[in-house]
Structure formats: C-alpha cells, structure tokens
Amino acid sequence: MSLRETIGRSVGALRGEGRGRVLLTVALGWGLLVGTRMSYPVLLPYIRGAYGLSLSVAGLLVTVLWLGSALGQLPGGVLADRFNERHVMTAGLLIVAAALTFVAFANSAIAVFLGTAMVGLGLSLYPIARITVLTEIYPDAVGSALGITMATGDTGQTILPPIVGFLAAAVAWQLGIGLLVPGFLLLAGLLWVVVPDRESQSTGSLSVQGARNVLGELRSRTMVLVTVLLFFYVMVWQSFTGFYPTYLVESKGLSPSVAGTVFALFFAVGVVVKPAAGTAYDRVGMRRSLGAVLVGPIFGLGLLPFVEGFWILVVLTALVSTMLGSGAITQAYLAEAIPENMRGTGLGVIRTTAASLGAMGPVLFGLVADRGFFDEAYLVLAGLMVLMLVLTVRMPRS
Numbered sequence: 001m002s003l004r005e006t007i008g009r010s011v012g013a014l015r016g017e018g019r020g021r022v023l024l025t026v027a028l029g030w031g032l033l034v035g036t037r038m039s040y041p042v043l044l045p046y047i048r049g050a051y052g053l054s055l056s057v058a059g060l061l062v063t064v065l066w067l068g069s070a071l072g073q074l075p076g077g078v079l080a081d082r083f084n085e086r087h088v089m090t091a092g093l094l095i096v097a098a099a100l101t102f103v104a105f106a107n108s109a110i111a112v113f114l115g116t117a118m119v120g121l122g123l124s125l126y127p128i129a130r131i132t133v134l135t136e137i138y139p140d141a142v143g144s145a146l147g148i149t150m151a152t153g154d155t156g157q158t159i160l161p162p163i164v165g166f167l168a169a170a171v172a173w174q175l176g177i178g179l180l181v182p183g184f185l186l187l188a189g190l191l192w193v194v195v196p197d198r199e200s201q202s203t204g205s206l207s208v209q210g211a212r213n214v215l216g217e218l219r220s221r222t223m224v225l226v227t228v229l230l231f232f233y234v235m236v237w238q239s240f241t242g243f244y245p246t247y248l249v250e251s252k253g254l255s256p257s258v259a260g261t262v263f264a265l266f267f268a269v270g271v272v273v274k275p276a277a278g279t280a281y282d283r284v285g286m287r288r289s290l291g292a293v294l295v296g297p298i299f300g301l302g303l304l305p306f307v308e309g310f311w312i313l314v315v316l317t318a319l320v321s322t323m324l325g326s327g328a329i330t331q332a333y334l335a336e337a338i339p340e341n342m343r344g345t346g347l348g349v350i351r352t353t354a355a356s357l358g359a360m361g362p363v364l365f366g367l368v369a370d371r372g373f374f375d376e377a378y379l380v381l382a383g384l385m386v387l388m389l390v391l392t393v394r395m396p397r398s
Contacts (some may be wrong), residue, residue: 009383019137019228023145025194027132029093029187033123035182036096038267039164040065040116041245042260046173051109061365062242063359064113066234068120071354076129077348078211085129088193090188092129095122099183104178128347134193135335146335147278147328154270154324165260176272225338225352225394226330229290232388233326234358236381240301240320242362243264243369251374252313262310266317277325282330286397293325294389299378301382323385 040062048058099118106371107113130149138145164176185384244266248259275294280289300319307316331347368377 003101003190010201013345021194022137022196023091023148025037025187026089026134027149029126029191030130030149031090031152031154031156032160032180033096033126033156033157034095034153035098035160036119037065037069037123037181038157038241039176039180042161042165042263043173044242044246045166045249045256046187048167050173051112053109053245054154055370057307058244058246058364059363059369061113061116061210062362062366063237063388065116065363066238067356068117070352070359071127072121073355074345074352076125077132077345077351079125080129080132080346080348081345083348084180084197086192086197088129089126089133089195090192092122092125093184093188093191095125097188098122098179100181100184102172104181105286105301109334116174120264125238127351130388131331131335132383144275144278144282146332147275149319149327150324151271151274151279154267154274157267158264158271162257162260162264164320165257167212169257179197190383198359223394225391226334227354229326229388229395230330230350230354231325231329231358232384234355235361236384236388237323238358239377240381243365245370248313249379252308254310254313258310260315262317263280265314266321267324269318269321273322273325274328278328278332279331281339286329286333287392290326290329290395291389291392293322294385296320296322298382298389301378301385304378326388331397374381 030254042056044062047053047061048055051062075090076088096119099115099122102118103112103115106115133148134145134149160180164173164180167173167176167179241263245256245259245263248254249256249264252259255260277289277293280292295317300316304316304320306311327339334347334350365377368380
C-alpha cells in the first residue's frame with residue numbers, strides 16, 4: 001500500500017460517527033492561530049523599519065510572542081482538565097482577536113510588544129485543549145488526528161504569511177494584521193456550536209498533593225527525555241522560523257516577497273509531512289517515526305550557509321521542513337502516555353517547560369546574528385538537530 005493510500009484511509013476513518021466536523025473546526029482554528037503567529041517573521045522587516053529596531057530587539061519581539069504562547073499552556077491545561085474544552089478554545093480565539101486589534105492600532109514599539117504578548121497568551125489557551133478533546137474523540141487514532149490538525153496549521157502558515165506580507169508591502173503592515181480579526185470571530189462562533197460539551201475528567205484538585213501526583217507521573221526517564229527533545233525542537237523551530245525570511249533577504253539577496261514565498265514553502269511541505277508522521281507513529285511507534293523526520297533538517301541546516309541561488313534554497317528549505325513532523329509524534333505519545341484524569345495538566349507542564357525555555361532561542365539567535373554570525377547560527381541549529389537524533393535512539397520503540 002502506498003503512502004498516499006495509507007494516509008487516505010486514515011483520513012477516511014477520522015470522519016466517521018460525526019467526528020469529522022469537530023476535527024475540521026478544531027483544525028481550522030489551529031490553522032488560523034499558527035498562521036497568524038508565523039506572519040510575525042514576515043512582518044519583522046517592516047516593524048524593524050517602522051520603529052528602528054535592531055535584530056536583537058526584533059528577536060526579543062518574537063521571543064515575547066513565543067513566551068506568551070508557552071506560559072499560558074499550563075493554566076490552559078488545568079482549565080482543559082477542569083472545564084469544557086469548548087470554553088477554553090473559544091476564549092483563546094477571542095483574546096487573540098482583541099490583541100490583534102490592539103496591535104493594529106498601536107502607535108509605539110512598546111504597544112506592539114504588549115499587544116504581541118497578549119496574542120501569545122491568547123494562543124496558549126488553545127493547544128492543550130485541542131489535544132485533549134481530540135484524544136477523547138479519537139482514542140485509537142490520536143496520532144493521525146493530531147497529524148491532520150497540525151497539517152491544517154501548516155496550511156494556515158503557508159497561506160497567511162504571504163498574504164499578510166503582500167498587504168504590508170502594498171499598503172501597511174497593520175492592515176494585514178487587522179484583516180485577520182474577522183476570521184477569529186467567525187471561528188470562535190463556529191467552534192462554540194460544533195465542539196461538544198464534554199464533562200470534566202479531572203479527579204484531582206488544585207492542591208499540593210495534586211501537583212505531586214502530576215509531577216510523579218512525569219518523572220519517568222521517558223517523559224523527561226521527551227521533554228528535552230521537545231525543548232530542543234522548540235528552540236530550533238522558533239529560531240529558524242523567527243529569522244528565516246530576514247536571513248534570506250539580508251544574507252541570500254532575495255527580495256522580501258520572494259523570501260516570504262520560500263518561507264511559506266517550509267510550511268507547505270509540513271502539510272504532507274505531519275499527517276504522514278502521525279500515521280507513522282500510529283503504525284511503527286515513537287523511535288523509528290521520530291528518527292525519520294530528523295535526518296533531513298540536519299543536512300538542510302548544515303548546508304544552508306554555503307549555498308546561493310533560489311532553487312537550491314527551495315530544496316534545502318524542503319529538507320529542513322521535515323522536522324515539522326516531530327510535533328505530531330511527540331505530542332501523540334504524550335497524549336497517550338499521560339493518564340486521562342490529568343492529561344491536560346500534564347501536557348501543560350511539559351509544553352510550558354519546553355516552550356518557555358525554547359522561547360529564548362530567537363533572542364539568542366538575534367544576538368548572534370547582530371554580531372555578524374548569521375551563517376554560524378544556522379550551523380548551531382544543525383548541531384542541535386544532531387543531538388536530537390542521538391537522543392531519539394534512547395526512546396522506546398513503541
């Protein structure tokens with residue numbers, strides 16, 4: 001059976017018993033959220049020009065976005081355990097809509113930073129609730145369900161940044177951000193109608209003993225190793241995506257519009273990679289599926305500083321993008337491994353820890369680039385991917 005047929009059958013199975021509309025709505029919300037988040041790197045040159053920001057300060061803006069996205073995931077996970085996911089995800093979409101409106105009308109760099117932090121905090125409410133509701137609906141195919149959802153995210157990241165970049169170049173960067181707001185309001189209403197009222201599965205309490213129970217479940221060697229892998233992945237991913245359009249413009253000589261197109265390709269490949277990775281996890285387990293998606297980025301990142309030309313950059317971008325499949329694999333593993341009564345809280349602890357530490361990547365990357373070591377920074381990212389591959393060998397086979 002071909003890969004296309006395998007993915008096709010998996011997608012068909014996900015549609016049964018009325019579950020497809022829930023999956024589609026949750027996925028569309030995720031696509032809009034991450035597409036909006038990845039519009040920031042495309043807008044970075046315009047924001048730098050408008051407020052005279054250095055690369056390191058621009059990197060700090062990206063870090064603020066990612067840090068906000070990380071810090072709210074633990075309370076978001078607790079809320080997902082104790083309340084209906086519909087409420088949590090809808091609230092996240094509405095907060096982002098309000099924050100984007102604030103950024104669009106901001107008249108200073110400080111206001112842009114504050115609004116961006118609000119965008120990150122709103123976004124942070126969605127990821128854990130998305131995972132827990134899909135794990136409940138698809139207990140035997142969570143890898144495939146998350147793969148489809150994350151691929152929809154990559155569709156958003158492929159489509160939205162070029163549109164936002166075009167509007168920024170043609171009119172103003174604020175227009176691109178402002179036009180996203182109606183989409184958030186529409187999806188918030190749709191999600192409220194479609195996602196079912198699921199009763200809380202939490203049997204614990206917000207207490208010291210409850211916290212000990214959660215931490216006790218997360219102290220196993222495998223859980224710690226997955227957290228470390230997730231941390232390195234977040235750091236590499238955020239550093240790469242935060243500056244790749246700027247790097248293509250300043251170091252490779254591409255125009256901003258062409259750089260935005262190449263950047264969109266990174267996520268376009270993920271539309272195929274993520275469902276394939278999720279299906280591979282369901283079929284062959286953690287170690288082999290994760291190792292397979294980490295090889296391409298090592299070569300892509302390692303060769304990037306030494307090449308020139310549009311088409312070779314396109315090829316290397318596609319190689320690097322295979323790392324996007326690791327998210328579907330690691331999160332599916334965590335969703336299955338953490339007990340149901342603390343799944344949201346446990347995922348929140350792990351994702352907040354990994355994402356908060358990983359959010360330091362863009363500002364550190366910006367500091368290195370500001371000192372004239374843009375190329376060398378990408379070689380460091382390649383080295384981190386090698387380390388991830390080595391750690392993957394120590395993961396369980398299933």
